[in-house]
Amino acid sequence: MNEVSFHTFRADAALAIANPHLQSAVDGATLKFRRDRLRALADLPDVEAMRDHFKAMRAATLANLSEHLEQFERQALAAGAHVHWARDAAEATQIVIGIARQHGARLAVKAKSMTSEEIHLNAALDEAGITPVETDLGEWIVQLAAESPAHIVVPALHKTRQQVAELFTREVGRPLSADDIPALTNEARRALRKKFLAAEIGISGANIGVAETGSIVLVTNEGNGRMVSSVPPVHVAVMGVEKVCPTWDDAAVWLELLARSSTGQPLSVYTTAITGPARDGDADGPRELHIVLYDGGRSGMLGTGYEEVLQCIRCGACLNHCPVYQEIAGQTYGHAYSGPIGAVLVPLLHGLEQYEALPHASSLCGACLEVCPARIDLPRMLLDLRAEEVARGVIAPPEQALEKSAAWLLGHRRLFGLLTDVGRVFQRPLLSKDGLRVPRRLNPAGKRRLPSLAPRSFHALWDELAAEEEAVAGAAPVKRAVRAPSRGRIAAVIGASVVPLVVLWHLLRRRGGKR
Amino acid sequence: MSTAREEILTALRRGERGGNSAPAPWRSRQQFDDLAARFTATLTGLHGEMIRAASADEALDRLGDVLRDLGAARVVVNDEPPLAGVDLAARWPGIAWHVVGRTEGDLRAFCAGADAGVTGADAALAETGSVTVSSGPGRSRMASLLPPVHIALVAAERLTSDILTWAAARSGDLPANVTAISGPSKTADIEQTLAIGMHGPKRVIVILYGE
């Protein structure tokens, strides 16, 4: 599977950072989303209290999730839907394939769905001889290019119009110009319209499940959610078990926050509530509705320190505000879920060992927590995952030893002061205006310049300041506590510190290069 | 019942914290002085179009104007108020009508080739500039989805503040399909450039009638 080791992660991140088109596309999109989000939320009275309410509602729902799911199932069955339960991806894909086969389906149209990405539904359908066609424009572009999404809301963020024109040209068999984006969109409309009308089955995710009526809610701007659930004779929706809420009041708050947090729209263009298949006498609509309730490791998170992650509504706000995501973009995360939510969720879903680098894809600045509509404490969970990596030995023993010595050293102020004093002496030949001039081969920071030690330590400055304040306050003047280290002590420390430091230094570099 | 179901439910029960901590429902705190004005402002901001009419009768006149301006030759219309019972063929003889549930023939094929779809709406949400359309007898989902133009006729008394007030006023069973439509279909998936009319209608025209 898509392992993301420290090594591959760094290599992919470097590629993303070196790609100027990707950088400007991500910067442009995330900046726009951030601005629009602010404007859209400002339109809601007491929006902070509303977010608190939303969080409380999500937490309370998870506290009795099984009951809400059972009610959801009862009501959905009463409305005439079929309800299936899937423990893992293999089960979920088998259920969908089974339904498709039952109806002799060869062509499946798909609305944008992160859950279907999670279970790799397209690959499974393909293998079963059923052609899946993504109908969200961005997802279709990514599918035509055989790539993975760069963003959970705008999957084809990374593609230029020229690349899109090439892909479409290949698909429609006519040369298309890259100059006119609305014209390209129109080509996609025409090509995909044919697929909608030809498909025997429509597949979607579900943004929300509403227990009181057994309804699922689909939210899209293009209309792909409406299309797949209205035009083909059979509709299958795959929904994570955590997406349920008790009442329509709860769903309404969810909807008030979802599009605003995501794209900065008050509501997406189409918000569709589906309650069972077409009824007797209905003018149109699918004869059959199947809802697949998908666990895929979610039940195991309930009651743990990671339960909060199940409150996520996949709005993408944490991506748009993450300084790390903005540099490395979605593909570096090696999974359809990227950004801060991906960094937490993917290791939980697919194994910390397989995605060891992801919990480190954060500066812990806290922006994700601040903007998350459900106030999910992702920074805390990133730290917890890192701690787990240490406990489970995912972090190699040499680095663990290095980090432990560093922690020990930082806990011993005198020794630390002494070592930095030594460092000040040794850095002299390497000093330059903007940091240390270390030979490239020895530089653990690669191309970047290492910072130099300040001429005087913070501790020394602090002591000095404290002394001055005391003097100003009228107390007996204190003699300056700043001591210059004696040459003898420096010599003693050099022997004790330089050798192990150099050894650890190289071990650390090897870890970065080898894995 | 399947083992998967039992296993998942058992696993969930094992992890659940239980208790009853559900907060009281959140109620809308929006205070719009003029629902119609807010609705209009939001809808037009979303590239939707807005026409006011004093009465249902005038709404039909305005509908005629719109269809004439479009040069519409094939129009699908939901058999629901205020359109139900109107003798469309007599009123607009130049147009081939498909009245949902009444006209014979393939509804889907007609919608796919229609110049416009005309529907009523159960509600209009002022905050978000949305109209809600429902499925049912005589009420096609595809009429508001497949044609390039969707014209919705809404009584002003159906205006409500937002989706929260809509949910609070809701009761009983829902139709199989309820959709809140907020302007024309759109995408910005190619280089963040807005393009109107991805899968759904390229134009959404709301005729709001009555006081």
Ligand code: SF4
């Ligand atoms: S973690 Fe929060 S901000 Fe990120 S996608 Fe989920 S709900 Fe949105």
